[in-house]
């Protein structure tokens with residue numbers, strides 16, 4: 001017997017799944033974090049392309065200052081090669097966003113490698129041009145901000161790159177011994193400030209974007225789900241799901257089935273046991289339907305009060321009828337405990353239709369498929385309830401309605 005239990009509601013905004021680690025500024029749940037990153041992917045791709053190309057252009061343009069400082073000799077050439085390698089790395093990283101358009105990891109990899117080559121080249125500049133340390137200190141402060149804030153990357157990768165580069169730079173300056181004690185302390189303070197500020201700003205930005213995503217997901221959930229049963233609602237079916245599944249089935253010439261089911265004499269449950277008991281029966285029914293369908297493949301939608309619609313991709317009429325019969329049987333064997341010791345049992349009627357796009361060429365309005373299942377449901381109701389009526393759908397309107405009846 002199925003107990004009345006809470007429906008498996010989608011994760012809500014305050015659910016543990018959407019918890020954000022304040023330290024890492026990422027979702028604690030890896031699946032949600034990767035969902036977030038995939039959601040952001042188009043934006044991240046365009047940001048990384050712009051940021052890397054912009055930085056690489058400046059990096060190469062600054063070769064002019066090498067020539068002015070060192071003259072047109074081998075030293076300037078070495079630095080130019082370093083600068084060009086930064087530009088090549090930036091270009092390859094941008095190209096990777098086209099070669100692997102679905103990979104978030106490759107974006108981070110490209111950004112990190114380019115940043116490391118950029119910082120290493122900068123250390124060469126510091127070595128070859130030791131007289132300009134104050135300018136270099138200013139440059140690396142800006143570069144640290146760019147690493148933390150401007151080039152999209154995980155904080156977990158940007159932070160070590162920024163800190164290691166700044167530390168190596170400070171060590172080089174101390175080693176070169178060209179600054180007074182006061183200048184050295186001022187420079188180190190400036191470096192700590194730019195790293196601290198950059199890091200805090202990046203952290204805050206990452207948190208804000210995740211908070212936004214969390215609220216967006218929450219609102220999406222609210223607009224697509226039925227709060228009582230946790231099933232998708234009619235709006236989601238009509239605006240997204242059915243269209244998407246029909247297009248996919250048509251494209252790959254696959255079958256697609258739709259089942260509509262409705263609890264029999266549901267009104268009498270409300271009238272006899274009260275509205276709360278009716279709600280409990282609805283939850284049991286929704287859970288039963290979900291437990292018998294394929295997770296992440298089939299969709300159960302609360303279509304009306306006590307009416308549910310199930311979309312079954314890659315399922316022909318025979319398979320859908322079998323499933324409907326299994327649901328009908330399982331419901332007979334189940335019950336809902338609406339009060340201590342009081343169990344309510346119900347039956348349901350089913351209308352089943354399926355379209356096979358290997359056979360059906362012409363386009364038809366999605367409503368036609370649902371209408372056919374709905375009419376079959378009412379045929380099941382009028383022929384005594386607690387049964388399944390099915391009909392193959394050929395993309396035509398009701399003319400073919402009676403002719404292709406395959407099960408009763």
Ligand SMILES: Nc1nc2c(ncn2[C@@H]2O[C@H](COP(=O)(O)OP(=O)(O)OP(=O)(O)O)[C@@H](O)[C@H]2O)c(=O)[nH]1
Pocket residue numbers: 228262263264265266267268270274275276277278279282304305306381385
């Ligand atoms: N408890 C509860 N009742 C609901 C909900 N939504 C709709 N209903 C009730 O469901 C009942 C549906 O009744 P009818 O459409 O007459 O259908 P029925 O009694 O199931 O009869 P048949 O479908 O012909 O077997 C109505 O009394 C609605 O008020 C809900 O969310 N909770």
